[in-house]
Amino acid sequence: MGLKVFVDFxxxxxxxxxxxxxxxxFGGPLCDTYTGAYRDGRISAQECFxxxxxxxxxxxxEAAGRFLKEREMTAGFPEFVGFCAGRGxxxxxxxxxxxxxxxxILQHHNLGxxxxxxxxxxxxxxxxxxxxxxxxxxxxxxxxxxxxxxxxRNLMLTMTGDDDILxxxxxxxSDRCVARxxxxxxxxxxxxxxxxxxNISYYLYRSFHDxxxxxxxxxxxxxVRKRRSAQVLRNEIFLREP
Numbered sequence: 001m002g003l004k005v006f007v008d009f010x011x012x013x014x015x016x017x018x019x020x021x022x023x024x025x026f027g028g029p030l031c032d033t034y035t036g037a038y039r040d041g042r043i044s045a046q047e048c049f050x051x052x053x054x055x056x057x058x059x060x061x062e063a064a065g066r067f068l069k070e071r072e073m074t075a076g077f078p079e080f081v082g083f084c085a086g087r088g089x090x091x092x093x094x095x096x097x098x099x100x101x102x103x104x105i106l107q108h109h110n111l112g113x114x115x116x117x118x119x120x121x122x123x124x125x126x127x128x129x130x131x132x133x134x135x136x137x138x139x140x141x142x143x144x145x146x147x148x149x150x151x152x153r154n155l156m157l158t159m160t161g162d163d164d165i166l167x168x169x170x171x172x173x174s175d176r177c178v179a180r181x182x183x184x185x186x187x188x189x190x191x192x193x194x195x196x197x198x199n200i201s202y203y204l205y206r207s208f209h210d211x212x213x214x215x216x217x218x219x220x221x222x223x224v225r226k227r228r229s230a231q232v233l234r235n236e237i238f239l240r241e242p
Contacts, residue, residue: 002163003224005084005215006156006178008170009095009102009116011189015072017172018105019097025067027055039173044146045096049119049136058131059123068104076208081114083212087219092116092159094152096174098136117155145177152178157237165224169211181234183227184218186211201227 010017023031031052038048084091093116095102100121106112117140123132142151156178160166168182171189179185179195185202187195195202205211218224
């Protein structure tokens with residue numbers, strides 16, 4: 001039996017939703033309109049991303065690089081990466097954001113070895129004006145659900161076995177579904193409210209120091225256990241598979 005920890009990126013590993021700020025900065029205020037339409041349920045997550053990507057038209061990668069290096073990481077995350085490595089805990093970032101900025105930010109903080117799964121945002125080779133054409137793809141989508149472009153639930157279940165205990169750390173809308181399938185949940189923000197409304201047990205955190213301290217305490221006391229309701233949901237998914 002092993003413990004595996006899955007972590008959201010935007011607003012969790014970072015102090016802000018980098019994707020929202022990225023599109024607003026390089027695609028203009030129209031991107032906020034697309035985000036609002038998505039949150040109201042008028043368009044899908046993929047359609048929102050497609051419209052935002054189209055709004056960028058072409059990207060000044062030098063300016064984008066400077067922008068991404070200014071993004072702040074939530075306190076304690078580098079130490080938490082070391083904690084997981086030292087305890088033999090599998091750690092994986094699951095994001096409904098873009099590999100383009102996740103990779104750059106992790107590399108900037110010397111955390112390029114941390115594995116992640118996300119949507120794929122590609123910038124072509126710069127033209128004479130130094131700008132790149134951009135495109136987006138969704139390799140981890142779920143054909144039955146359009147609320148997230150990257151299905152974190154499917155990814156988490158694919159990466160784990162029956163004997164594993166699953167922990168999840170998140171803060172936002174795209175974390176709601178996957179949190180229902182985790183045995184241990186660390187939540188804040190929108191995810192905290194969702195857990196309260198859905199009677200899902202969780203631990204409140206503000207930094208990864210909080211996550212590390214609580215998880216270390218649970219491990220030392222041998223109190224990391226499977227959550228029955230989460231295990232039932234996971235079994236239902238597996239039984240539906242052909």
